[in-house]
Amino acid sequence: MKNIVFLSLFLTFLLSAGSALSAERGYRVGDGDVLKVTVYDHPDLTTTARISSSGTILFPLIGQLQVGGMTGEKVAGKISNYLEDGFIVNPQVYVFVEDFRSNKAIINGQVRKPGLYELSGPTALSELISKAGGLGAEAGDTITIKRKISSQGKEEKLLSVSLKSLMGEGNASLDIPIMDGDSVFVARAGIVYVTGQVTKPNAYTMDEKTSVIKAITMAGGFSELAAKGKVKIIRKVGGSERMLENVSMHMAVLPEDVIVVPESFF
Template sequence: MKAAIFLSTILVLTLFSIPCQVQEYRVGEGDVLKISVYDNPDLEKRVRVSGEGAIVLPLIGEVSVGDLTVSAVTRKITDLLADGYLINPHVSVFVEEFRSKKAIILGEVNRPGLYEISGDITFLELVSKAKGFTKTAGNRAVIKRRLKPGQETPEIIRIDLKDFVERGDTSVNVGVEDGDSIYIKKARLYYVSGEVRNPDAYKWEHTMTIIKAITYASGFTAKASPRNVKIIRRVDGEEKVLLRAKMDEPVLPDDVIVVPESFF
């Protein structure tokens, strides 16, 4: 089925795509940091960030690190140690456990819900954590960012997955931020039933015709009557039947294509 191939292709390409530029991770409540100071093993500490966004270290005491990037935390600790404690200290900060950042993903994924973000993570990596797209997932997704200071309205990012698959546009694989709400839209579908090899629901495309729809359904069976294909379509809330539809007849979303059995 073409829809399944499309979605599988996205997940495979995710493994080989170049990750987009992601803002450096910002430390928050629950994160565990490993602090090391070169040539000062007594100052090495493994600390968890408190609910107030602080950690406690030897010599310098409580340090506020909440919402600072890892490099900013490194600079801050370096400056505090250099202020009367050590000469030219070399500090390294490593995030051992990521616990503070969360994002929600809803819609057409197999396991929608709230997820912890482990460091720098991209949109497609989060989809993978949610066990991938559903069979009926569409090509479009929407990310709503959390409102930031100085903003009147939250940032909205619209993603076209077709750009990623067909043109290799990795810019659609944006970084996920704390507080993001992600929604995967459902595809517009049409249905093929009767004497075809793979009757099923398929993702609709603007250029869809009956012959293309039959091809995606792996073609007619030996019992099919190609001249008597019909389309069941809803028009203004009423069900209409188009008999003896031509092979180049356009297919609309929600159409049901019925291939009858030949009796001759």
């Protein structure tokens, strides 16, 4: 639980430390966005235009220009190339998004308020989690983002984010920009159950590196009556339960394993 609280505070820090800037660099403009385009030393070309439903804007000297799905940097480069072709020598073009359209993304899984959220401008992963009320008590390390990579939405790619890596490195650039239509899923942490002759029998959050001895340590260690050499694991295999006897203390545990520490009678 302490890790979840710390992670929530860390995500808040990322927001204040510039994760939104990272998102803005990756933001792709589209239908409804309002762009302000300026060309250095050519004030007559300053243009404010809303992107049409077909993804175009009207720009002086050029006419209709397809910009939908491009970043602001790419739009500036495209306009610069057109202007350089017979109009202006070495044009310096700057593009700013003055008003963002209402994009949407879905977040489900281990967040406090899963659902569909509007993205008012560039939105980083941590900001979307914040909109959803923060991480749930059983949030795991893995977040999966399903993203459309074609205009028809028929092709998708999956992005995987490790919250531990994000938190450990403290690098705001790892805070992935959320795009229109993204589906975000925060996985549930694996749970291992420790029972029998331990100090604090209970269910504990685990990861892929959790061993039998680590789980027992999380449960406060062996009691005075524990048969340390006869620890068992009850594991679900193919829909049925299997008993593993006298397991090694260094054996890796799996989600939903039940570690049983029997009592020593000698």
